[in-house]
Amino acid sequence: MKYLYPAIEPYREFDLKVSELHTIHIEESGNPNGKPVIFLHGGPGGGIEPIYRQYFNPRKWRVIIFDQRGCGKSTPHAELRENTTWDLVADIETIRRYLDIDKWAVFGGSWGSTLSLAYSQTHPNRATELILRGIFMLRQIELHWFYQEGASYIFPDAWEKYLEPIPENEQGDLIEAYYKRLTSNDERVRIEAAKAWSIWEASTSKLYQNEQSLHHFGNPKIAEAFARIECHYFINRGFFDDENQLLNNIDKIRHIPTVIVQGRYDVVCPMRSAWDLHRAFPEAEFIVVPDSGHSMTEPGIAKELVKTTDKFEDF
Ligand code: STX
Numbered sequence: 001m002k003y004l005y006p007a008i009e010p011y012r013e014f015d016l017k018v019s020e021l022h023t024i025h026i027e028e029s030g031n032p033n034g035k036p037v038i039f040l041h042g043g044p045g046g047g048i049e050p051i052y053r054q055y056f057n058p059r060k061w062r063v064i065i066f067d068q069r070g071c072g073k074s075t076p077h078a079e080l081r082e083n084t085t086w087d088l089v090a091d092i093e094t095i096r097r098y099l100d101i102d103k104w105a106v107f108g109g110s111w112g113s114t115l116s117l118a119y120s121q122t123h124p125n126r127a128t129e130l131i132l133r134g135i136f137m138l139r140q141i142e143l144h145w146f147y148q149e150g151a152s153y154i155f156p157d158a159w160e161k162y163l164e165p166i167p168e169n170e171q172g173d174l175i176e177a178y179y180k181r182l183t184s185n186d187e188r189v190r191i192e193a194a195k196a197w198s199i200w201e202a203s204t205s206k207l208y209q210n211e212q213s214l215h216h217f218g219n220p221k222i223a224e225a226f227a228r229i230e231c232h233y234f235i236n237r238g239f240f241d242d243e244n245q246l247l248n249n250i251d252k253i254r255h256i257p258t259v260i261v262q263g264r265y266d267v268v269c270p271m272r273s274a275w276d277l278h279r280a281f282p283e284a285e286f287i288v289v290p291d292s293g294h295s296m297t298e299p300g301i302a303k304e305l306v307k308t309t310d311k312f313e314d315f
Helices: 050-055 085-098 111-122 140-147 156-163 174-182 187-203 211-218 220-235 271-280 299-311
Strands: 012-017 023-030 035-040 061-066 104-109 127-133 258-263 285-289
Touching: 012 085, 023 085, 035 085, 035 111, 050 061, 050 299, 061 085, 085 111, 104 111, 111 127, 127 299, 140 174, 156 187, 174 187, 174 220, 187 211, 187 220, 211 220, 258 271, 258 299, 271 285, 285 299
Parallel strands: 035 061, 035 104, 104 127, 127 258, 258 285
Antiparallel strands: 012 023, 023 061
16 A cells, blocks of 8 residues: 555553443554544444554654444444444543543544544534545435445445345345344344445445455454444434434534545445535535545545645644
8 A cells, every 4th residue: 555654553552441331442553742633433333453553644643543332342342232423422532531632633434524523513622633534424315325225236246245134025124124133132143144234335345346355344243343333323313313413513613624535436425425515614625536435445545645644744
């Protein structure tokens, strides 16, 4: 990956108890005295991947990444109780206070963009900048497109495999049908559904598919957290009061320097949402990458993201 910084290890890792039930895993990498940035991963339920550290100049940034509730090294694994958007927003503040940070840059793609918007709209004076990629606002049109009908026309081959665990008479509401299986007491049922759900997302994320990410989400533990947590958030409409909550509250964050990076051929989070955000937030720099899909590892997306973090690297 020619645009990314070299692979690094965290200089510190720790666990933080955030509720009676949940403990989250947090890592810091780069420069301990650098400019702080909080990295919000995707899914929800995707967990930390080491490559996330490589989007930041390690001499300049103090990179804070955590596994959101129930995924990665956070415990209990794949837990859905006490797991909502607003719990995660509260966790981000808990981490910030724990690390004695006043303000930080907020970086998030896909579900990470959803959470970045929810966090910054709740705490509008904590983000120095917002770097948002592959915009997802968890509206019904977005869920319907990817999990019910739309993306299916572009990836009919992968779609067949996504349909496999669901009998025809339940295919009218696939999120509902999946939720039933992902919350089953029968582990075999749960894991079969989790793998099919996760592989659908992995199969559609890049212009050129790669075996590695399919393999990653074929791992039963990783797939279980990803699919269960995503489906739980979607069944609950992201725990928003209103379908358009993130757009309706945009005025709360229009003072924050913001960059939006979007792949033109993003099939998971189609550009319609980035466009709606750009229209509502015209001050934000809007970068459309003409030859990219959804994944942050798409070369054109990686290049623009690193260019953006470089631009914001000084206090
Ligand atoms: N989910 C979009 C999302 O946040 C609807 C997402 N998609 N893939 C990912 O996240 C991983 C990068 C975690 C694979």
